[in-house]
Amino acid sequence: MSYFPNRPYNVAVIGAASGIGEAAARFLAAEGARVACLDANEAGAATVAKALPAKGGESFSARTDVTDAASVExxxxxxxxxxxxxxxxVNCAGITGKTNIKAHEVELADFDRVHAINLRGALIVSQAILRHMLPHNYGRLLHVASIAGKEGNAGMTAYSATKAGLIGMVKSMGKDYAETGVTVNALAPAVIRTPLVAALPDATVKYMTDKIPMRRCGELEECAAMIAFILSPACSFTTGFTFDLTGGRATY
Ligand SMILES: NC(=O)c1ccc[n+]([C@@H]2O[C@H](COP(=O)([O-])OP(=O)(O)OC[C@H]3O[C@@H](n4cnc5c(N)ncnc54)[C@H](O)[C@@H]3O)[C@@H](O)[C@H]2O)c1
Structure with a gap:
């Protein structure tokens, strides 16, 4: 199966310097997409972009801070x-903020920082790319949310709340543009081994992994393959939806 039968198929990956975004950039390029690696970590994005196969055309990279509308534009x-x-x-920019703390201990400054990237940043990204996609009457916009946004992870108030907000935002946007050729969806992974997860306390990772019926973390390749399908022309009758990638933790 070819994900991208018509070339060029140009895909921007925000958060491409690390983890899920980096894996997605590699997978998409290997499948023949032309990939733009965008990240607040400019050097990291450039390094990933340079290493991509150029099957679908030369890659591009740029510094992008999703908290700053001008930077995203x-x-x-x-x-x-x-x-x-x-x-x-695909927007993979996200942070957990402080974890393993109860809601009454959450500092407002930390909540604001998580919100600025995970939710407000997703709106900024959506507005910029929708203005580009709508005149073409075609587009696939995907935000990486989290199982935390569907289930709520203990000790992760800011993260769970902003990811739930992102899922709600995607539901609304999907309907806003349902009569155009632009789809807007989300992806809700459980634990995928990335630097973001490596930085979490062991207790937090165990709490999340113990809840997965398949009793394992998701692999980056599994995540990247699902992203490629959602971004492909074949994924054409689904919008406003949150795709599951949780090894059975969520069945809705
Ligand atoms: N890893 C998991 O288990 C998991 C599970 C569910 C959801 N997610 C979500 O997937 C996404 C990617 O996570 P990851 O595990 O690959 O994390 P990661 O930390 O490995 O990568 C995140 C990337 O986002 C970039 N970034 C951070 N702030 C930014 C900003 N303001 N503007 C632009 N880029 C910024 C970072 O530089 C980094 O390259 C996040 O939204 C995360 O919440 C991850």
Whole structure:
């Protein structure tokens, strides 16, 4: 099966310097997409972009901070200048903030920081890319949410709340653009081994992994393959939906 039968198929990956975004960039490029690696970590994004196969065309990279609308606009404009039409975008930028703390201990500054990236940042990204996609009457926009947004993880108030907000935002946006060729979806993974997870306390990772019926973490390749399908032309009758990637933890 070819995910991207029509070339060029141009995809922007935000958060491409690490973890799920990096794995997605590699997978998408290997499948023949032309990939723009965008990340607040400019050097990291450039390193990933340089290492990508150029099957679908030369990659591009740019610094992008999702908390800053001008930065996101510039990155989208730079990608469009390099590639022309951007067919798909996956937003993998996200942070957990402080974890293993109860709700009454959450510092507002930490909550605001998590919110600025995970939820407000997702709106900024959506607005910038929708303005690009809508005139083309085609687009695949995907935000990486989390099982925490569906179930609520103990000790992760800010993270769970912002991911739940992101899932709600995607439901609304999906309906806003349902009569156009632009779909807006989310992906809710459980634990995938990435630097974000490696930075969490062991107790938090055990709490999350113990809840997975398959009794294991998800693999980056499994995550990247699902992202590629959702970003592909074949995923054409689904919008406003949150795809599950939890080894059976969520069955809805
Ligand atoms: N790893 C998991 O188990 C897991 C599970 C569920 C959901 N997620 C979500 O998947 C996404 C990716 O997570 P990951 O595990 O790959 O994390 P990661 O820390 O490995 O990568 C996140 C990337 O986002 C970038 N980033 C952070 N702030 C940014 C900003 N303001 N602007 C632009 N880029 C920024 C970082 O530089 C980094 O490259 C996140 O949204 C995370 O919440 C991860």
């Amino acid at each position: 510039n990155a989208i404009a730079g990608t469009a200048k390099a590639f022309g039409q951007i067919h798909a975008l």
